[in-house]
Structures are given as structure tokens and as C-alpha cells.
Amino acid sequence: MIPGPAGPFALTRPAIAALAGLGAVTAALAGWVVVARRRDTHAAETSVTPIDPLVRDHTGSHFAAPDGVLPGQIGTVIDLRVDAVDLTATVIDLAVRGYLWIAETTGAEGRLDWQISRRAPADSLLAPYEAQLLDILLPAKTETVYMSSLQMPGSRVDIGRIPEMMYADARLRGWFRRTPEHLGALTGYGVGVLLAGLVVTAVLAVSIGNAMIGVAVCGVGAVCALAGTLLPIRTARGHLLVAHVAALRHYLSEFNVDDLAPADRELVLTRAAPYAVVLGQLGPWLTAMGRLDTAADGTPGIDWYDTASSDTANLPAFLTALDGVLARGAHLRNLP
Incomplete structure (x- = not known):
């Protein structure tokens, strides 16, 4: 009933x-x-007032990204996904900050190759996704790896949970309301x-x-x-960061080393390198590096990228090779 x-x-x-x-x-x-x-x-x-990425004090000029954003986080906040270039920029940043050392070398049949070596162990200063990427490239008891070995058929750089860790980091820093995935x-x-x-x-x-x-x-x-x-994925703070990153990209596109004291140029350019990579401004950066006297700070060359030719002309080739390795790892991660 x-x-x-x-x-x-x-x-x-x-x-x-x-x-x-x-x-x-x-x-x-x-x-x-x-x-x-x-x-x-x-x-x-x-419209926001562009933030000057140069911090000047009594010790000289220093490069500082807006809102403390790391190179790998920039692309994630802008397009809401983790791309190979975000991870490549993170590798360069790890080298710049002294955790990795990249050296040009000669491989089989005289071909250009690169050696990626550990300079310092992961510590509390690294974001979780950075420490994870460091462990993926150089697992426990592995101190060096060659690009040619990473590119070999059957070789796999499994990026694992790195994308989820990067999304979680963006939430923790107040740029995302939720993770895009x-x-x-x-x-x-x-x-x-x-x-x-x-x-x-x-x-x-x-x-x-x-x-x-x-x-x-x-x-x-x-x-x-x-x-x-x-609800939007990005918060108001995240949108503001995107605007500041656009200003940073413009700054890198018009960077002039003559605006810096000779002793500060290498330090500023070195710190800006991973940001130039992720923001597509490697060309202007290489031009600025070509005009740089790397011995002005008392030490010839740049300490994170070793090359017999004393310049960074082959750096784009390294980035392209690393992009390919990491893109393949991301593709394999998404397979069922």
C-alpha cells in the first residue's frame, strides 16, 4: 500500500x-x-606593476622570482598541467643550486653526450617533487648518468607521482584551490x-x-x-602570479647585461637560466651569456655546466635531449 x-x-x-x-x-x-x-x-x-626580479643590496644584485615561484612551478600554474619542459627547467635549477653537475662529453662514434652527476644530496631545502626528480635521475648509490643511456631503447625515466606532487605544492603555496587532476x-x-x-x-x-x-x-x-x-582552479593569488610571470618573461626577453655590475652578471644570469628555459627565452639568455666574461667573478666558466668550448652553445641540444627523455617518461606514466 x-x-x-x-x-x-x-x-x-x-x-x-x-x-x-x-x-x-x-x-x-x-x-x-x-x-x-x-x-x-x-x-x-x-594590470599589475611589474616586479623587478633583481634584488639589490650592499653585496650586489641578485635574481629573485615573483612570489618565490620555482621554474618548474611556473608552467604548472600557467597551463594547469605538468609538461616535460617544466621538469627540464627543474633539472637546470637543481644544477644551478648545486645539487647536480652537467658536463659535455664525447660518446660513441664521437657524438656529443652529456654527463649528469650528483654534487650534493637532497636536503630539506628542496620541494618534495624536486627531491623525487633527483632520486629518479640518480637513484640510490648512483652518482652519475649519461644522456645517451637515458635515451637508449628500453630505458625509462618513470616520473611517477611527480605531477601530483607539483599540483599539491601549488595548493600548499596558495596558487590552486584544487589539483587539476x-x-x-x-x-x-x-x-x-x-x-x-x-x-x-x-x-x-x-x-x-x-x-x-x-x-x-x-x-x-x-x-x-x-x-x-x-570553481576556478587558480586562486586570485595564482592569477596574480601569472601576471607577474608575464612581466618576468618580458624582462628576460630584453635582458641587458650592461645594466649589471660586471661582478654580478654571471650570478644573475645563472640564477635566471632555468626561468629562461621554461619561459621560452633561452635565445636572449644565450645571447647575454655570449657577451659575458665568466672570469669576472674570479672563476672562469660556469660551475654547473662544464664544456670544453668554454661557452653554452650546446646547451639547447642538451635541453632538447632531456625534454625527449622526460616526455617519454610522462607518456609511459599515462599508459594503462
Whole structure:
């Protein structure tokens, strides 16, 4: 027998109250989504005063990225995914910061090859994804590896959980609301409430009636799940970082070593190298390096990239080779 004079889905007072609650929740979440999207759109469209990446003090000029962003994080925040170039820039950054040493060498049949060696162990100064990448390139008890061996058929650089770790790092630093590969907590809660609502609807329909209460619960879950997908991934701080990175890219494209004291030029250019890689400004960087007297700081050459020719002309070839190795690792990671 159908419970109640009008069936289990009758608009009783409890059912009407539940539907009113659904309307209130819907209105609140809709307002939240609209405000968040407008705020982030405003942040994205607002022109910002470019931050000078050079910090000057009594010791000279030093390169400093906006909001402390690391080279590998830049591409992730801009396009919401981890690409091979982001990992390549991270490798260069690890070399610049003294964890790796890259040296040109001669391989089989006189072909150009590169040696990647460990200079210092991972420590607490590294982000988790940086330490993981260091361990992938040079596993335990491995002190050096050759590019040619990484490129051999059957060789695999498994980047593992690095993308997830980079997304988590972006969330920790306040640039992301949620990771791009996941729907987010609000959507997860919404799906859970939706499923619970289906159970409540079924139970009420075959017992005491007022099944519209369960329908209202389903509606709340559906609205929460939808709101979670509509919220922007980047926060207002993330959008602001994108604007500052655009200014940094412009700075690197017009970099002039003559604006720096001779003793500061190598240090600034070296620190800027991984940012030039990830922002597509390697050409201007190489031009600036070509004009640099690397012996001006008292030590000839750059200490993180060793070459017999005393210049960095072969660095683009190294980056291309490393991009290929890491891109293959990312491809294999995504295979079922």
C-alpha cells in the first residue's frame, strides 16, 4: 500500500521545508561560485606593476622570482598541467643550486653526450617533487648518468607521482584551490550527499513517505558537485602570479647585461637560466651569456655546466635531449 493519501512524493510540509532548504543551498553556492569567478577574472585582467626580479643590496644584485615561484612551478600554474619542459627547467635549477653537475662529453662514434652527476644530496631545502626528480635521475648509490643511456631503447625515466606532487605544492603555496587532476573536495562531498540522498529517497518511499526530503538531499548533493567543477582552479593569488610571470618573461626577453655590475652578471644570469628555459627565452639568455666574461667573478666558466668550448652553445641540444627523455617518461606514466 502506498503510504499517505497522495503517495510518497507528496508535497507535505516537511517536504516543502526540505525543498526550501535546497533552494537556499543552491542560491548560496551559486553566489559563491559567481563571486569567486568574478574575483579571479578581475585578478587576471587587472594590470599589475611589474616586479623587478633583481634584488639589490650592499653585496650586489641578485635574481629573485615573483612570489618565490620555482621554474618548474611556473608552467604548472600557467597551463594547469605538468609538461616535460617544466621538469627540464627543474633539472637546470637543481644544477644551478648545486645539487647536480652537467658536463659535455664525447660518446660513441664521437657524438656529443652529456654527463649528469650528483654534487650534493637532497636536503630539506628542496620541494618534495624536486627531491623525487633527483632520486629518479640518480637513484640510490648512483652518482652519475649519461644522456645517451637515458635515451637508449628500453630505458625509462618513470616520473611517477611527480605531477601530483607539483599540483599539491601549488595548493600548499596558495596558487590552486584544487589539483587539476581531481574534482576537489566540494565535488567529492556533493557526490557523497547525492548517493546518500538516493538511499534516503528509497527508504522513505517504501516506509513513512515524505520521499521528497530525499529528493531535496539529492538536489543538494548535485548542486555541490556542480559548484565544485565550476570553481576556478587558480586562486586570485595564482592569477596574480601569472601576471607577474608575464612581466618576468618580458624582462628576460630584453635582458641587458650592461645594466649589471660586471661582478654580478654571471650570478644573475645563472640564477635566471632555468626561468629562461621554461619561459621560452633561452635565445636572449644565450645571447647575454655570449657577451659575458665568466672570469669576472674570479672563476672562469660556469660551475654547473662544464664544456670544453668554454661557452653554452650546446646547451639547447642538451635541453632538447632531456625534454625527449622526460616526455617519454610522462607518456609511459599515462599508459594503462
